[in-house]
Amino acid sequence: MTTPQEVALLDVRKAAQLFRQLHIPILGIVENMSYLSIPGSEEKVYPFGKGGGQRLSKEFGVPLFGEVPLDAELCRCGDEGKSLFESDSVCAASFLEIVKKLIHSFPTPGGEIKEIIQNTPYTFTIEWRDGNIFHYRFSDLQRRCPCARCESKKEREQAVEVVSITRVGTYGLKFAFTSGCSKGIYPCHLLRQWGEAL
Numbered sequence: 001m002t003t004p005q006e007v008a009l010l011d012v013r014k015a016a017q018l019f020r021q022l023h024i025p026i027l028g029i030v031e032n033m034s035y036l037s038i039p040g041s042e043e044k045v046y047p048f049g050k051g052g053g054q055r056l057s058k059e060f061g062v063p064l065f066g067e068v069p070l071d072a073e074l075c076r077c078g079d080e081g082k083s084l085f086e087s088d089s090v091c092a093a094s095f096l097e098i099v100k101k102l103i104h105s106f107p108t109p110g111g112e113i114k115e116i117i118q119n120t121p122y123t124f125t126i127e128w129r130d131g132n133i134f135h136y137r138f139s140d141l142q143r144r145c146p147c148a149r150c151e152s153k154k155e156r157e158q159a160v161e162v163v164s165i166t167r168v169g170t171y172g173l174k175f176a177f178t179s180g181c182s183k184g185i186y187p188c189h190l191l192r193q194w195g196e197a198l
């Protein structure tokens with residue numbers, strides 16, 4: 001989430017770098033306070049400049065989900081405890097547009113995990129929604145762990161067992177290993193690639 005002016009973009013770039021280092025995915029950009037609508041007119045006024053969100057979207061290679069205007073209706077609904085979506089404000093329309101794009105940015109159903117089956121302390125199987133079934137070794141995953149702790153470790157344990165497997169929404173899986181690592185999040189698209197390669 002950014003506002004259009006250059007100072008805000010600087011902060012968002014810093015935050016984005018941090019997210020990337022921590023392997024937290026950035027799905028898209030939302031620009032807030034983008035413009036001011038003049039009631040009863042089509043005219044838009046851009047008090048904080050124009051196109052900041054668009055520039056970030058190009059820089060990061062992720063979609064611009066939408067531009068939320070400055071809207072007195074949003075403030076009024078908040079103060080009165082009413083839903084913005086009962087009004088036909090431009091602000092409500094922009095939120096709906098953002099949600100639509102956000103939903104479409106998630107992976108397709110074929111790339112989602114249907115079931116996780118742990119076979120032995122060392123191996124497990126993922127059954128994917130599109131019918132693919134791939135087998136994995138925990139030690140292989142541990143070797144590829146993207147977390148900061150493991151990235152800095154040259155030697156990684158070989159015979160690693162799993163302590164727990166947790167789903168991270170539809171994005172991927174998080175494992176806790178007997179090596180002590182419990183921070184690595186493995187996105188579905190990588191698990192698919194690795195599964196196919198084995």
Ligand SMILES: [Zn+2]
Binds near residue numbers: 145146151182183
């Ligand atoms: Zn790790």
